[in-house]
Amino acid sequence: MTQPTAPVAPPDRAEIDAIIAAHSGLEGPLLPILHALQDAFGHVPQAALAPLAEALRVTRAELHGVISFYHDFREAPAGRHVLKICRAEACQAMGGAALAEDTLRRLGLDWHGTTGNGAVTVEPVYCLGLCACAPAVMVDGRVHGRVDAARMDALLAEAGA
């Protein structure tokens, strides 16, 4: 999916071109290409912008406008694991805000921050559709519900935070 799970290889021009070519026949290919680039490299690499702009006949500025609009796309790699904590209402009703605050405080991070050892980036997310088993979090595309402090500890330990 959209979450990087492992350290990623430096962007390789041939791979970038292959990803662009594989999707350019789609109707509205830009988002699928950006997702594919991010899946491959953990972010949308700078090196992809020129070939992408050329292939889709858009300006670099337009491209930047699109990439920066969406919360998902990163212009630099995240930590080895991405922990998304739901901040939305149903999770708040079950103590989600305190869970998020405690987690950030313990890791010494703000939202979007990455632990010093590069293990975990913490992102806010607004609903994971797990609102009947709140509070909910997602680690690299795996969902967890009814998360309490102990469960969070275990998840962080597993991720090497």
Added chain:
Amino acid sequence: MIVWVPMDSASKAVGADEVAAALLAEAEARGVTLDLRRNGARGMVWLEPLVEVEIDGVRHGFGPMTVADVPALFEDLSAHPLALGPVDELDWMRRQTRLTFARCGVIEPLSLAQYRANGGLKGLRRALGMAPGEVVAEVTASGLRGRGGAGFPTGIKWQTVHDAPGTRKYIVCNADEGDSGTFADRMIMEGDPFSLIEGMAIAGLAVGATKGFVYLRSEYPDAISVMEQAVRTARAEGVLGLDVLGSGRAFDMEIRVGAGAYVCGEETSLLNSLEGRRGVVRAKPPLPALSGLFGCPTVVNNVISLATVPVILEKGAQHYADFGLGRSRGTVTLQIAGNVARGGLFETAFGISLGAVVDDLAGGTASGRPVKAVQVGGPLGAYMPREKFDTPLGYEEFDAAGGLVGHAGIVVFDDRADMLVMARFAMEFCAVESCGKCTPCRIGAVRGVETIDRIAQGDGSAIPLLSDLCETMKDGSLCALGGFTPFPVMSALTHFPDDFAQNREAAE
């Protein structure tokens, strides 16, 4: 031994995969042949992971299952500490009218054979024997209204696209489900994906579109994976493609993944996103029905709207229309969430009161404390106090009570909720998610947070400012993000003034 363990992401989130692995290991250790099937979820999330064991052809429930309770499933089942009895006879199941969700939790989601054996594809077959205009008329007669939030009559939208000139038309399924407290779209996509595919194919036949897109939020990796597999299967089995069920008529579809923007649930913003642009809202007119995706006539419908179409065609418009209240026909797929003893999906005819949902179905709060407020309809829906609990679930009825049915998410808060904090969150969320195109939303939301912070610091003179700001956002915003954020904010202020009082610390 036939055992069912759900593969729904809510089930997985609370350990269904671990339970499934433990079942396999235990069966092997005991030399028992285990036929382990992965169904969608029934919707009783408080009982998840809900394991079902077939006994004489009847599925008996056991839950919430833990790995430690797995070995006892191989002993005397009637003595199992988590035994619930036959699943279909549980109160929660018996009291529902399951039309849209009839198969969800019952079948293996990716088995087209089980889908067919349980009524699947009957609606599409019937539609193939009808003229396009007749299919549209059937949907109109059912009274189905858009389940994505606005409640616009689906048949009328289809009629516009049907009548629009043009040979290239599209069906776009809005699977962005960004509202907190909602998960019906996710559940049906994970638990009965072919119903959405069938609904989209019927929509395509009805309006003359041969291509569909599902715009599915990236926060739902499990739903994405199930839908992608289901589309491949449907194509391989001739449900999709150039020759739909051998009719000679074409319809195909693609799954497209969103990129984490709430506003892309707004239909015009969604279309921009599909086209590969920034997800900013388009001014209307033109309506997407006339000039939508790539400028072509486009049906944009919510997942539940589309997934309900097959049963309408299968059972007939009247069958569907016979359920409901006033102008809200058919069933509402309630999603009961937040601080509740029993949360999950409950499909029932429109007309049930909010209080019956909260006090009876949900069984009050999980914490056991009094209910303070209920937010219905997602982050743009009002907070309803107990005084409004007699409001029946219906579009007009909720509107008259200052509320919003929206996508029918119901989020319950206990008496520890600070409604000033919730109002501030509504503004903050709007600020984070605003597409930036219109000033009342983009700037208003930021000012809203600042103004609520002043109130929190004891500046009562900021309260009228907040009301004025909300009026400006309501009147001047381009879409319902800025236009409806005032509803949670003002309902919090109106119904829970103590939380905004100058001496709020003392009041607590």
